[in-house]
Amino acid sequence: DAKTTQPDSMESTEGETVHLPCSHATISGNEYIYWYRQVPLQGPEYVTHGLQQNTTNSMAFLAIASDRKSSTLILPHVSLRDAAVYHCILRVGWQQGTGSKLSFGKGAKLTVSP
Amino acid sequence: GGIITQTPKFLIGQEGQKLTLKCQQNFNHDTMYWYRQDSGKGLRLIYYSITENDLQKGDLSEGYDASREKKSSFSLTVTSAQKNEMAVFLCASRGHANTEVFFGKGTRLTVV
Numbered sequence A: 001d002a003k004t005t006q007p008d009s010m011e012s013t014e015g016e017t018v019h020l021p022c023s024h025a026t027i028s029g030n031e032y033i034y035w036y037r038q039v040p041l042q043g044p045e046y047v048t049h050g051l052q053q054n055t056t057n058s059m060a061f062l063a064i065a066s067d068r069k070s071s072t073l074i075l076p077h078v079s080l081r082d083a084a085v086y087h088c089i090l091r092v093g094w095q096q097g098t099g100s101k102l103s104f105g106k107g108a109k110l111t112v113s114p
Numbered sequence B: 001g002g003i004i005t006q007t008p009k010f011l012i013g014q015e016g017q018k019l020t021l022k023c024q025q026n027f028n029h030d031t032m033y034w035y036r037q038d039s040g041k042g043l044r045l046i047y048y049s050i051t052e053n054d055l056q057k058g059d060l061s062e063g064y065d066a067s068r069e070k071k072s073s074f075s076l077t078v079t080s081a082q083k084n085e086m087a088v089f090l091c092a093s094r095g096h097a098n099t100e101v102f103f104g105k106g107t108r109l110t111v112v
Helices: none
Strands: A009-013 A018-023 A032-038 A045-050 A061-064 A070-075 A084-095 A099-103 A108-113 B004-007 B010-013 B019-025 B031-037 B043-049 B064-070 B073-078 B087-094 B107-111
Touching: A009 A018, A018 A084, A018 A108, A032 A061, A045 A061, A045 A070, A070 A084, A099 B043, B004 B087, B010 B019, B019 B031, B019 B087, B019 B107, B031 B064, B031 B073, B043 B064, B043 B073, B073 B087
Parallel strands: A009 A108, B010 B107
Antiparallel strands: A018 A070, A032 A045, A032 A084, A061 A070, A084 A099, A084 A108, B004 B019, B019 B073, B031 B043, B031 B087, B064 B073, B087 B107
16 A cells, blocks of 8 residues: 555646645655656656655755655646646665665646646 | 667457566666556556566566566566456666666556
């Protein structure tokens, strides 16, 4: 079962800043928070990830709560191309030589209107 | 940059048939994954492999076999296709030191 909780869907308008919430109340100390997004007929695309500190890159800003039980993906000035299903996931079981499994839930469908 | 190529893009099989899906990556990544995605649902891990000839079961391995023939390729076999198996199968890979996972575009399976 997925260990994260997201809203099923969110709506926005072009140019807005969108806040996508994710709850992960049972996160372990060594689990990273990953965000991927997926558009129809494509595999998921990496957006960003973090452990404890907030992170930022060209795609998004990831705000992580101080207790790490929730996080928010912030998309500034969204465009129509940002419409996708956004997956908040935890990286589990990573140790050298054992691989790293990613568990995906349904994700949150972001709709962007002109 | 690299790419993950999944073949075929669309696969139609008959109930009870044995079907094989293929995945190739040119990232030189160590770890490869097979996921299944049903319509409107999340991804479920079937098998993964951390190196050539290695296999690890995921949450949904029953009814599937996998083979990591070489570092760049990872194939998945549906041992006996069932009608409730219609889904998109996604292959992914990750490098040893790189924490980002890259996905292919998927193989869409239809069972008639």
